[in-house]
Amino acid sequence: MPVRTLSIWITGVPLAIGAIGFAFSLMASLNPSFFFTWPYFLEVLSAGLLQGVMYSLVALGFVLIFKASSVFNFAQGSMVLFAALTMVGLIEMGLHWTLAFVVTAGVMVLLAIAIERIVLRPMVNQPHIIMFMATIGIFYFLDGFGQTIWGSNVKILDIGIPKDPIFVLTGLVEGGMLVNSFDLVAAIVGAILVAILAVFFQYTRIGRALRAVADDHQAALSVGIPLKTIWVVVWSVAGIVALVAGIMWGGKAGVQFTLALIALKALPVLILGGFTSIPGAIVGGLIIGAGEQVAEVFLGSLVGGAIQDWFAYMLALVVLLFRPQGLFGEKIIERV
Amino acid sequence: MRVEGITLSFGGVRALNDISFEIKEHEILAIIGPNGAGKSSMLNVINGFYHPQEGTVAFKGKERKQMRPHEAAKQGIARTFQNIALFKGMSTLDNIMTGRVLKMKRNFLWQALYWGPALKEEIENREFCEKVIDFLEIQAIRKTPVGRLPYGLQKRVELGRALAAEPELLLLDEPMAGMNVEEKEDMCRFILDVNDEFGTTIALIEHDMGVVMDISDRVVVLDYGRKIADGTPDAVRANQDVINSYLGVSHDQMAAQ
Amino acid sequence: MIYREAGQFKSSYGADQAIFPIRQDRIALVILLALAVVAVPLFAAPYWLETILVPFLVFSMAAIGLNLLTGYCGQLSLGTGGFMACGAFFAYKLSTAFPELHIVLVFLLSGLGTAFVGILFGIPSLRIKGFYLAVATLAAQFFLVWMFNKFPWWNNYSPSGVISAPPRALFGDIYLTGIQATPEIKYSFLLVFVAVMALVAKNLTRSRIGRTWMAIRDMDIAAEIIGIRPLVAKLSAFAISSFYIGISGALWAFIYTGSVEALAFDINRSFQVLFMIIIGGLGSILGSFLGAAFIVLLPILLSNAPTALGLEISVELISHMEFMIFGALIIFFLIVEPHGLARLWQIGKEKLRLWPFPY
Numbered sequence: 028m029p030v031r032t033l034s035i036w037i038t039g040v041p042l043a044i045g046a047i048g049f050a051f052s053l054m055a056s057l058n059p060s061f062f063f064t065w066p067y068f069l070e071v072l073s074a075g076l077l078q079g080v081m082y083s084l085v086a087l088g089f090v091l092i093f094k095a096s097s098v099f100n101f102a103q104g105s106m107v108l109f110a111a112l113t114m115v116g117l118i119e120m121g122l123h124w125t126l127a128f129v130v131t132a133g134v135m136v137l138l139a140i141a142i143e144r145i146v147l148r149p150m151v152n153q154p155h156i157i158m159f160m161a162t163i164g165i166f167y168f169l170d171g172f173g174q175t176i177w178g179s180n181v182k183i184l185d186i187g188i189p190k191d192p193i194f195v196l197t198g199l200v201e202g203g204m205l206v207n208s209f210d211l212v213a214a215i216v217g218a219i220l221v222a223i224l225a226v227f228f229q230y231t232r233i234g235r236a237l238r239a240v241a242d243d244h245q246a247a248l249s250v251g252i253p254l255k256t257i258w259v260v261v262w263s264v265a266g267i268v269a270l271v272a273g274i275m276w277g278g279k280a281g282v283q284f285t286l287a288l289i290a291l292k293a294l295p296v297l298i299l300g301g302f303t304s305i306p307g308a309i310v311g312g313l314i315i316g317a318g319e320q321v322a323e324v325f326l327g328s329l330v331g332g333a334i335q336d337w338f339a340y341m342l343a344l345v346v347l348l349f350r351p352q353g354l355f356g357e358k359i360i361e362r363v
Numbered sequence: 364m365r366v367e368g369i370t371l372s373f374g375g376v377r378a379l380n381d382i383s384f385e386i387k388e389h390e391i392l393a394i395i396g397p398n399g400a401g402k403s404s405m406l407n408v409i410n411g412f413y414h415p416q417e418g419t420v421a422f423k424g425k426e427r428k429q430m431r432p433h434e435a436a437k438q439g440i441a442r443t444f445q446n447i448a449l450f451k452g453m454s455t456l457d458n459i460m461t462g463r464v465l466k467m468k469r470n471f472l473w474q475a476l477y478w479g480p481a482l483k484e485e486i487e488n489r490e491f492c493e494k495v496i497d498f499l500e501i502q503a504i505r506k507t508p509v510g511r512l513p514y515g516l517q518k519r520v521e522l523g524r525a526l527a528a529e530p531e532l533l534l535l536d537e538p539m540a541g542m543n544v545e546e547k548e549d550m551c552r553f554i555l556d557v558n559d560e561f562g563t564t565i566a567l568i569e570h571d572m573g574v575v576m577d578i579s580d581r582v583v584v585l586d587y588g589r590k591i592a593d594g595t596p597d598a599v600r601a602n603q604d605v606i607n608s609y610l611g612v613s614h615d616q617m618a619a620q
Numbered sequence: 621m622i623y624r625e626a627g628q629f630k631s632s633y634g635a636d637q638a639i640f641p642i643r644q645d646r647i648a649l650v651i652l653l654a655l656a657v658v659a660v661p662l663f664a665a666p667y668w669l670e671t672i673l674v675p676f677l678v679f680s681m682a683a684i685g686l687n688l689l690t691g692y693c694g695q696l697s698l699g700t701g702g703f704m705a706c707g708a709f710f711a712y713k714l715s716t717a718f719p720e721l722h723i724v725l726v727f728l729l730s731g732l733g734t735a736f737v738g739i740l741f742g743i744p745s746l747r748i749k750g751f752y753l754a755v756a757t758l759a760a761q762f763f764l765v766w767m768f769n770k771f772p773w774w775n776n777y778s779p780s781g782v783i784s785a786p787p788r789a790l791f792g793d794i795y796l797t798g799i800q801a802t803p804e805i806k807y808s809f810l811l812v813f814v815a816v817m818a819l820v821a822k823n824l825t826r827s828r829i830g831r832t833w834m835a836i837r838d839m840d841i842a843a844e845i846i847g848i849r850p851l852v853a854k855l856s857a858f859a860i861s862s863f864y865i866g867i868s869g870a871l872w873a874f875i876y877t878g879s880v881e882a883l884a885f886d887i888n889r890s891f892q893v894l895f896m897i898i899i900g901g902l903g904s905i906l907g908s909f910l911g912a913a914f915i916v917l918l919p920i921l922l923s924n925a926p927t928a929l930g931l932e933i934s935v936e937l938i939s940h941m942e943f944m945i946f947g948a949l950i951i952f953f954l955i956v957e958p959h960g961l962a963r964l965w966q967i968g969k970e971k972l973r974l975w976p977f978p979y
Contacts, residue, residue: 099751149955156696157958159751160898163891164950171943179936291887294755302751331770340759344744347756351747410845436847448842450835452903461835465847467828471856474827475820482634485827489633528846 036310044072051325063325070206071324072317077210079316080217081279084272085293086300086308087221088265093302094241095261096147098158102165104290106266109173110135111273111282115184116177128270135266136259143259170287179284184277213275220271221309224264228305233260241303295343301353311354315339364532364564369408369418371401378404379415380588386532391558391565393575393596396585397609402568403445405585406534409566410442411435422532437465441530443521445537445568451510455520458509459495462527463488495523499553515546522553526561533557535567539574547571551578572610576600584609639822656811661804669803676916677810678871683896683908684821685864690894691902692825693857694837695745699757701889702764703862704869705882706734709774711870712783716776723788723796724813727870734866735859737764742858746851749840761887768882775881784879797874806875813871817864822905824860833857834903865893899953901962910961918946 048068055063085107092100113134117127146161192207228234239247240257248254276286296315300307319338327334346354364386371379379401386392394402407413409420411430419426422438441462450458467488473481496502499519504512509520518538525533538554539547555578557563569575575582576596584592584605592602599605628643630636640646660673682704689695710730714721721729741760745753768774775783787798795801796809824830832853835843844850873880892915900911922942957964 146951146955150958153954153958155750156902157898157954159696159754160894161951161954163895164947164954166947167943167950168947171940171945171947175937175940175944179940288887291758294758298752298755333766333770336766337759337762340755340762344756344759347748347752348744351752353752412841412845431849432845433847433849436845442845444842448839448845450838450842452838453831453834457831457834461831461843461848462846464828464832464835469828471824471827471829471860474829475823477823477827481827485637486633489637493633524846 047321061325068321068325071320073206074210075317075320076313077207077214077316078320079313080210080214081272081275081312082293082296082316083309083312084217084220084268084275085290086296086312087224087305088268088272089293089297090300090303090305090308091224091261091265091268095237096240096258097155097244098147098162099155099302100265101159101162102169103265103269103293104287105166105169105173106135106138106269107273107276107290108282108284108287109138109169109273110266110270111184111277111286112173112177112182114270114274115182115277115282118184119182128274131270132267135270136263139259139262139266142262143255147258148255166287170284174284181281181283182277184274184282209279213279216271216275220268221305224268224305227264233257237261292339295339298343299346299354301355304353304355307353307355315342318342364409364423365421366405366409367419367421369405369415369420371404371408371413371415377588379408381418382585382588382590383418384583384590384593386564386566387581388564389558389562390580391554391567391578393579393582394566394568394585395570395572395575395582395609399587400585401588402585403536404588406442406536406566406568409435409532410440410534436528439529439531440534441525441528441532442534443518443525443536443538445540447514447517447521449509449517449521449524452508454506454508455501455512455523456489456492456496456505458520459492459523459527460488462524463492465528466491492523492527495526498526498556499523515542518542518546518550519553522550526557529561530563532564532566535565535569537568537570539569539571547574554578637826639826653815657808661808666803669807672916672920673807674803674810674876676912677807677814678868678876679893679896679912679916680909681814681817681868681871682865682893683900683912684818684905685861685868686893687897687900687902687905687908688821688825688833688864689857689861691897691904691907692830692837693833693854693861695742695854695857696750696754697757697861698754698887698890698894699741699760699764700865700893701885701887702761703734703738703865704872704889705764705768705885706737706862707731707866707869707871708873708880708885709768709783709882710734710866711874712776712785713774715786715788715874719786723790723874726788727813727867727874730870731863731867734869735863738858738862738865739855742855742862745854745858758887761890765882765885768885780881782879782881783873785874788874797878799878801875810871810875817867818905818909821864825905829853829856837903895950897960899950899960901960904960904962906965907960907962910965914961918949922946 048065051061051063051068052065055061085103088103088106089100092098092103110131114124114127114131117130118124122130142165146165147158150158150161228237236247236252237257237260239250239252240254244254247257273282273286276289280286280289292315293312296308296311298311299314300309300311319335319342322338323332323335365383366385367383369379369382370377382401382405394405396402404413408415411432411434414429420430421427422435422440450461453461467484469481469484473479477485496505499522501516501519501523504516504520509517512520522535522538525535535554539550542550551574554565554567558565567579579596581594582592582596582599583590584599584602586604586608591604591608592599594602600610630641635641640649661669664673682700685703686697686700689697707730710733711726714729715723715726737760741757744756748756769781772778772781775781785797787795787800790796790805790809793800794805796805825833832843832848833856835846835848836850836853836857840850843853869885872884877884896911896915897908898911899914900909901907919942922945923938926938953960
């Protein structure tokens with residue numbers, strides 16, 4: 028990222044947060060029923076950011092697949108569900124969670140191979156919308172498949188991450204800020220995952236091949252990059268990312284059908300960050316997570332609550348109106 | 364048609380640099396130059412797809428600066444594209460009929476009924492399109508989806524779509540690229556016929572020097588976004604700048620020097 | 621053998637532009653319609669009418685609407701459920717606020733209202749394309765359903781949040797909605813109504829406006845350069861598409877289910893309609909009907925299959941299996957014929973024209 032953009036972000040983000048907080052405090056002073064204090068605001072914000080990490084994790088899977096195969100993988104959400112269900116199922120069968128993790132990762136790789144064989148290979152060169160529809164087919168299939176095998180009860184996924192609320196920054200803010208330690212762990216895991224992926228794509232042979240495929244399928248093929256292998260690798264990686272996301276989401280909210288739908292929230296993250304940008308997915312996730320949390324807590328009560336349902340999409344929509352290429356996309360020069 | 368002092372840049376790249384020339388009524392003007400000289404950009408400026416940072420375009424004596432392509436189309440500018448830009452999902456006839464959109468005025472309620480004035484209008488325009496189809500000798504592929512047609516025919520359909528709009532100025536971006544000799548001859552004949560019969564002004568980009576010198580009345584030569592020559596084919600052929608930058612020198616001449 | 625067009629000459633462009641240029645097709649259509657109008661209400665069991673034919677027709681309407689937008693104009697939308705909810709709730713508010721308003725008029729007006737909402741949510745399409753737009757239409761989906769769910773004004777402060785269609789007569793005492801309405805009346809009305817609307821849609825797609833949509837779909841830049849205004853083309857597609865989808869939502873609430881809550885129009889409804897047009901065929905009015913038939917019939921077949929085969933499976937498992945099979949079938953269909961049932965139909969017809977002497 029160029030220095031200029033970076034500096035805009037570094038100065039812009041705190042300014043924006045400050046401005047929003049200031050606007051709220053103004054509203055609070057005008058309307059006594061509007062509850063606002065700065066520590067509370069920051070608390071909500073940080074809770075949102077941590078929630079955003081979760082969105083980023085799901086969005087990351089989308090980005091990987093879209094980059095490598097231009098397939099808009101709607102099934103990413105159900106892959107999260109399926110992975111979490113499988114993992115819980117294995118733990119219930121008596122496996123230690125580390126072993127269950129390894130086995131589930133193996134299952135996700137098998138799944139990737141199956142998807143490439145059965146779905147992607149026969150559909151090479153179909154228009155994108157058809158591929159997209161096929162992934163919706165996968166979405167339904169995996170939803171049904173996972174629940175057929177493992178049942179549809181809400182399951183608890185516990186791998187020993189503490190869930191106690193902890194106070195941080197006690198010295199800085201009066202009374203400290205309340206943060207869920209589970210969210211914190213999730214954020215750290217997310218960061219590690221992103222770092223690993225970045226290294227993988229930047230410095231390994233297969234990562235280079237993958238970037239080549241992302242740029243131009245045919246050109247990549249013509250220099251001897253095996254497209255099929257690449258697809259399997261990417262879908263496997265996406266599957267494992269889904270597994271990590273599934274563990275985090277599942278540990279937080281329980282493993283159940285709604286997990287696949289929570290993943291829909293990753294979509295506005297994608298349009299904010301751009302379909303092909305990994306940093307975009309991260310930052311987009313943080314913005315969406317923080318934005319919707321803050322909006323829900325401070326504005327939701329004004330219009331009847333539950334604006335979380337749509338706020339993320341509206342936010343993305345508004346951003347797109349001003350920047351059709353997303354936050355990180357380059358300006359598109361159209362040619363004829 | 365006049366363009367005056369056109370400068371167009373993308374970011375730091377200057378695609379066109381202070382270009383001025385004129386397209387006279389009823390003439391065939393060829394724009395030539397090496398790849399990347401800015402020929403296509405020039406056409407894009409003329410029909411409003413690109414907006415130059417400086418300079419003006421005047422069509423039929425009226426100056427304009429910022430204009431959307433569909434407004435240019437309304438003024439009577441039609442074009443074909445370097446990479447065929449047909450509507451792949453539609454038949455030849457439908458493609459040519461889309462060229463008539465600006466001639467059809469009935470609102471959508473009439474169209475929903477497909478009856479009365481709307482039907483009459485539809486049939487009148489169909490008749491015109493059939494004339495175009497006859498003219499281009501593509502009767503046999505009237506109902507074929509254009510995606511299935513070979514390259515040469517697609518180019519012809521694209522010309523048909525442009526003609527259906529009854530343009531006053533027709534811009535052709537490499538109408539003969541990738542064609543064999545026969546197809547080129549056919550295309551040349553169509554271009555000359557259009558110019559003769561309908562009196563359409565034509566500006567075309569072409570790389571085949573034989574064709575350019577044969578059919579055009581005047582030639583403008585661009586190189587790296589600058590205009591280096593403007594004149595009759597013979598004058599341009601003799602121009603030293605043009606020879607250096609584009610036409611090149613044959614071995615005999617080199618030996619002679 | 622019978623299906624030959626040899627000897628049928630067209631002497632005018634009008635005849636050549638007919639929807640069914642082949643005489644045998646016209647005859648077949650007349651017979652089909654006659655059967656549908658006369659025979660079906662007479663002989664079909666009310667169960668068939670209520671659970672298969674009525675939803676089929678309602679869904680066909682929605683599928684036509686979405687097909688105009690996605691199939692013809694190329695703007696992918698995932699907001700169908702939201703727009704159907706608009707139609708349903710607009711119709712409810714209209715018919716309860718103005719009880720003397722004729723029910724057909726209520727449907728049309730609610731469609732009109734939805735068209736405005738459609739334009740509103742279609743505005744982003746001027747700047748964004750493809751999947752970005754699809755995600756943007758999700759905003760419409762979630763926002764609209766949330767709005768109808770959250771504000772009790774829309775359901776006249778009913779505590780359950782459910783709206784029930786007030787009884788309204790088509791004419792005299794022939795009731796179209798409410799408990800007095802018979803399945804036969806519902807079916808016959810829908811048949812006529814949907815057929816007329818389908819004809820209108822077909823006419824639009826073969827006129828100027830339809831060609832501008834297809835031009836935008838196939839290559840928007842070229843379309844603009846030949847003089848099509850993207851603004852008008854895209855927004856008109858959004859408006860007319862939403863008009864159809866809104867009416868289908870109203871029909872759903874008033875005629876098919878009779879009472880409905882906002883959550884009935886959730887994201888799954890959007891996918892359902894999207895599947896219809898993909899499986900039926902993008903850019904085909906006939907395909908909208910075929911796709912609707914397929915998606916309506918499939919779950920019924922799937923849920924009846926185990927009992928028919930004599931298997932004992934728990935209801936829950938059946939519903940999961942349904943999901944699985946549904947997904948698998950979608951993938952299968954897309955692989956075998958990505959252009960949908962309408963294309964299969966066309967290929968079949970072409971074969972039949974030459975049969976039995978293909979050379």
